[in-house]
Amino acid sequence: MRWLFSASRAAANRGSLLDLRLALMPLTDLFASLTEYLHTKVFHDLARHPERPSAFTRQRKLTLPTLIAFMLGNLRMGVQAELDQFFAALARQNILRRCVSEQAFAQARSKLSGDVFAHLNDWLLRQVSDHLPRWHGFRLVAADASHLRFAFSRQ
Known part of the structure; x- marks a missing residue:
């Protein structure tokens, strides 16, 4: 395309x-x-986030690339329903399972820098x-x- x-x-x-x-x-x-x-x-x-230099160093279910991909998606429902659908799609399953909680998402999101999406936008424009x-x-x-x-x- x-x-x-x-x-x-x-x-x-x-x-x-x-x-x-x-x-x-x-x-x-x-x-x-x-x-x-x-x-x-x-x-x-x-x-x-500048105050969390060790964030996203361990291998978790909600890694930094996964978190960014989820946040770039068009969220239309509640966060937990979206998380369940997102992880079911990643696993290519029709059955929804709870892999990541809404609280885990909120905690991971708090570890992000406030400029991450502005930086991604600049990177995409350069590409x-x-x-x-x-x-x-x-x-x-x-x-x-x-x-x-x-x-x-x-x-």
């Missing part, structure tokens, strides 16, 4: 319309890089920056507040 757009210089030279093509960075490669990065010592050192289209060296970002309404149809 290709997901980033790149602009063709030849199309830009022909006129004002840019020929947009999908870049060559599949999401699977990005997720593989993220998984690898979450297991590095550099990330562990950045993710630990994709080579694949982003540039215009005169600038990364183009655009937004508008247009509203689009679709007609309701039962067909």
Whole structure:
């Protein structure tokens, strides 16, 4: 699955319309890089709370990469129900089992640095920056507040 757009210089030279093509960075490669990065010592050192330098050193059920993966998920239910579903999915089981309690999650979360997700965001932006289209060296970002309404149809 290709997901980033790149602009063709030849199309830009022909006129004002840019020929947009999908870049060559599949999401699977990005997720593989993220998984690898979450297991590095550099990330562990950045993710630990400054007052808890020995956090996430022991091998527990709720390791740092597992905690981050869980927190990056879209939580829609109660924490315990989400934890049960998450660990069942990790074990590829249909039966929900209590592997980690809500209290264990709260305790592990308290050991995280407050900047861990800002750091992860910066890291992800650096990973994709080579694949982003540039215009005169600038990364183009655009937004508008247009509203689009679709007609309701039962067909």
